[in-house]
Amino acid sequence: MGDKSMPLDDFAATIESGMTVGIGGWGSRRKPMALVRALLRSDVRDLTVVSFGGPDVGLLCAAGKVRRLVYGFVSLDSIALDPHFRAVRERGAVETAEYDEGMLVTGLRAAAQRLSFLPTRAGLGSDVLTMNPGLVTIASPYTGEEYVAMRALPLDVALVHVNRADAAGNAQYLGPDPYFDDLFAMAADRCYVSTERIVSPADLPAGGPAQSLLISRIFVTAVIETPGGAHFTSCEPDHGRDEPFQAHYAAAARDPDAWRLFRRTFLDGGEPDYHKAVAEFHAGRGGPDGEGAGER
Template identity: 65%
Template sequence: MTPTEAVASIESGMTIGIGGWGSRRKPMALVRELLRTDVTDLTVVAFGGPDVGLLAAAGKIRKLVYGFVSLDSIPLDPLFTQARERGELDVEEYDEGMFVAGLRAAAARLDFLPIRAGLGSDVLPANPRVATIASPYSDDVYVAMPALPLDVALIHMNRADPQGNGQFLGPDPYFDDLFAMAATSTIMSAEKVVPTEQLLHDSSFHTLLISRMFVSSVVETPRGAHFTTCEPDYDRDEAFQRHYVESAKDPEPWTAFTQRFLSGNEQNYHDAVEAFHQTEGAK
């Protein structure tokens, strides 16, 4: 599908999971396409990065379920920070282990999974819906991490085939397979869509992370993770990420940023990024 066709399946009020990790292999082309819609009132589940920042700034998020929101080389996403400080988001913030347990529970169609993470911490009083449970086999007590089921998952892979098998070629799968399995439907973008027999040309079968049985839509989006990493295809665009952060600090430069980079279609975005690097990007 095209990004527009794929994202058209997302409706206001849905719970969407966004794969990737911080500012690494985020499905940014799909996020930008979502920004172009009138969809709102979303519950977003993510190890967040600029995906969360952009959606929050656009008023798309009602509730955010997250382990962190970071740009990696820059500790905090400013747009998320502003929305959080203004109290614009209903939030559930979890320890990373708890967050993954919630995805695993949803993937297995369970109500919860027991986990030790969170015991004795402020995570529990901050999330009063999270209960503890006594072990039926010992005197131990565990956190009963509730499942995090998703209506739609958005993920980005290095390669995919037209049937929906997805391959990562970088250093980490970033739990994208759990997002796909926890969702009713999954939209998978990829740097390149290739015939199935070519998926093993660049690496071993261990990199075939996503099974077609969990994928509803396949979208070819070259540089679709920009400005986050998509190793080994490309690194994070650090100059552009710094520009994003600096622009987000004040309303006037942020308005200029959105008009320049986010007001058109995806090709307009990449053209504007190229023009940026020809002028400001080298400074």
């Protein structure tokens, strides 16, 4: 089947400025954060990012990597808005296309099927059409009913994170929801899968039901083993969201001096440096549950 495994350090060099990058996951859940952190350390710029956004969007916007953002929402789940996203949105610092969540899914489905659009009822009667004047409606040739003609959202690259994958690129989620990661993979010319653990093909069906085998190797360009690669977002059942660290991130994002310290502490080094700094953060608080010395 071929070995598609790739070291994390080699990933960012495959991404070019100006690309359209789709990022899987949902809010602050199962985001490919190790891949996002690798992009932060790279020279790429002017990205179009398509996402059900969370800290992936916030971090890339804060680093000046994003030219255009296509999104259904940007949330940290337990914190309503990512502060970095809110700041760039209020300043008008990036171009935006804000869609109903169903519309974003329809756009990904159209791209996955190599269609220029698909009809949907999502968005009808809402200000989404007003805010996106490039969208049009279309009448059904069978009933005359009006639909939104949601244009396809083709991606140059998709980034997703899963619980397990084999070296050939077959990818498995073990948590409660697939979060449309399969659509991101199918809508993209290239798909990079980060995973908590690369396992043998035989271990995939033993680890979960058939429907958990979410992404076929035919859609995958490379597989990157990144234990803790979704941190600080959740990757159930391997780990939950790191709420104390997420709160620290959000607080730092609201203050320029605090953000410079956060970036220097957690983001300027490599992935091992990040996880070491996170462990030190929790040790300083008295542990991951936040009891003890208090947040620094």
